[in-house]
Amino acid sequence: MSARIIVRVQKESFDAAAEAARLTQGSANIGALVSFTGLCRDEGGALAALEIEHYPGMAEAEINRAALEAAARWPLEAVLIVHRHGLIRPGEPIVLVVTASQHRGEAFAAASFLMDYLKTEAPFWKKQHLAGKGAGDWVEAKPQDHAAAQKWRA
Amino acid sequence: MKALYFAWVRERIGKAEEEIVPPENIKTVAELMAWLSGKGENYAAAFAHTKTMRAALDRIHVKHDASIRNACEIALFPPMTGG
Numbered sequence: 230m231s232a233r234i235i236v237r238v239q240k241e242s243f244d245a246a247a248e249a250a251r252l253t254q255g256s257a258n259i260g261a262l263v264s265f266t267g268l269c270r271d272e273g274g275a276l277a278a279l280e281i282e283h284y285p286g287m288a289e290a291e292i293n294r295a296a297l298e299a300a301a302r303w304p305l306e307a308v309l310i311v312h313r314h315g316l317i318r319p320g321e322p323i324v325l326v327v328t329a330s331q332h333r334g335e336a337f338a339a340a341s342f343l344m345d346y347l348k349t350e351a352p353f354w355k356k357q358h359l360a361g362k363g364a365g366d367w368v369e370a371k372p373q374d375h376a377a378a379q380k381w382r383a
Numbered sequence: 384m385k386a387l388y389f390a391w392v393r394e395r396i397g398k399a400e401e402e403i404v405p406p407e408n409i410k411t412v413a414e415l416m417a418w419l420s421g422k423g424e425n426y427a428a429a430f431a432h433t434k435t436m437r438a439a440l441d442r443i444h445v446k447h448d449a450s451i452r453n454a455c456e457i458a459l460f461p462p463m464t465g466g
Contacts, residue, residue, distance in 0.1 A: 267466055284387070284458060291444075347465050351465040352458075352463055354461065354463060354465075370463065375462075
């Protein structure tokens with residue numbers, strides 16, 4: 230049985246609860262649903278916004294590859310991934326990963342794997358806009374994100 | 384071939400994409416970055432520290448020793464910070 234995979238890269242915001250509800254609709258064999266939402270934080274008031282640049286075409290393709298790999302590793306019923314680009318204000322959602330399976334272990338593991346993968350392999354770059362200062366620095370890749378992604382390769 | 388630049392690589396070079404015609408002896412991603420860095424101060428600044436930079440050929444991640452000869456599109460960019 231192959232998992233239903235939905236991937237969207239978009240400028241618009243999204244409603245995580247509505248997306249998750251839609252994913253399980255009409256499916257009677259889903260016993261576990263894990264939903265992760267990544268939000269833009271204001272770094273204690275210092276950050277006015279994040280500007281997210283992406284590689285159109287490759288971003289969608291790369292996320293699809295990740296979803297297919299997750300579905301090959303774990304018996305999943307459905308996977309939904311939404312990643313935004315453009316200007317995002319603190320409090321707004323950036324990314325949504327929803328995994329559905331018969332049992333919780335697979336859904337938790339797949340969601341965790343997908344987020345680790347997105348952090349290091351999906352072609353998106355974040356630029357900080359500082360409060361009262363305009364465009365600031367590009368966010369640097371974190372070694373711990375790289376390490377988290379590597380552990381799935383072991 | 385078409386070259387695409389993202390994030391600070393794009394900013395340092397001053398353009399998001401361009402058509403490039405690397406000479407015959409430029410065969411790998413690493414060689415292409417070295418060749419590009421000789422195109423001007425802006426390129427030299429973009430490719431000053433290539434070790435951590437990432438590349439994609441026709442929208443697939445590749446390592447620096449990958450051959451560029453059959454690719455239509457190369458993208459060069461810093462480590463990704465999605466999610």
